[in-house]
Amino acid sequence: MTNYWRMAFRWGNQGTEVWEQCRDQGIAAIGYYFNGEPVVGDCSEIDEKEFYTVWRSKALPSPTRQSSLKHVAYHMDKGDTIYAKEGTQIVGKGTVKSKYKYRPGIVKQKGILWEHYVEVDWDKNFKPFTLNLEANQNTVLKLDTERLDKIHAMESKTNFLYDCVDEIFEENEGEQYIKEAVFRKRNKKIIDKKKKKSDYRCEVCDMNYKEVYGEIGKNYIIAHHIEPIGSRDGSSPTTIDDIALVCSNCHNMIHKKKPPLSIEELSNLINK
Ligand SMILES: [Zn+2]
Ligand SMILES: [Zn+2]
Structure with missing residues (x-):
């Protein structure tokens, strides 16, 4: 034994x-x-x-x-x-x-x-x-x-x-993923404020989770941190304009590039 x-x-x-x-x-x-x-x-x-x-x-x-x-x-x-x-x-x-x-x-x-x-x-x-x-x-x-x-x-x-x-x-977005998770935790209040003011639509493709998934998708949207070039030390306080609300598909595409694509850049790429 x-x-x-x-x-x-x-x-x-x-x-x-x-x-x-x-x-x-x-x-x-x-x-x-x-x-x-x-x-x-x-x-x-x-x-x-x-x-x-x-x-x-x-x-x-x-x-x-x-x-x-x-x-x-x-x-x-x-x-x-x-x-x-x-x-x-x-x-x-x-x-x-x-x-x-x-x-x-x-x-x-x-x-x-x-x-x-x-x-x-x-x-x-x-x-x-x-x-x-x-x-x-x-x-x-x-x-x-x-x-x-x-x-x-x-x-x-x-x-x-x-x-x-x-x-x-492995997805090669690891570092960014963790950085953004930290950002979301630190700026929860301002993110919530931005979400409440929004119609929970993806700023790139216009998708709304509730429209597609029903009740379970209500008020769901991803907060993406727009990092202005040259302010990577995080010394400047976060404003509502540093946050973009996007769906997870668009969010993944934004981070396909390094540095990430802007909302405008990705919007120009998709067929609406
Ligand atoms: Zn989208
Ligand atoms: Zn992001």
């Missing part, structure tokens, strides 16, 4: 760097040193019961540490999935490629020395998201169904959002 894990790669304030090193090395590592020596040596040479005895003999506190190492040494298996945790974020996802391995210093960095690991194929296209699953004291946590459902939900939500953004940018 495949298991799902959440694993943190922190060491004091160096957490970030250790995660990046593990990702770059294609491993998930953990380490516990005590008096300059690994607390437990090569776990593949002892079984779980002996492991427990060795750990106890060092009289170390923290059962969560013991179970974290035990998971890596005895419970992780090829095909398992690991989600990498960094603070409140899930920053990585990978598939376990090997059983437990032991090599002191596999992770070596300013005062950090880790020795237990599994090989992992980390997903290069993973999109990080924020998700607090509690149990933050556990370096390695086996994910139950409830936590896994939460992770999967966030994962698909995040992928969906990224896909949407990709789509917008």
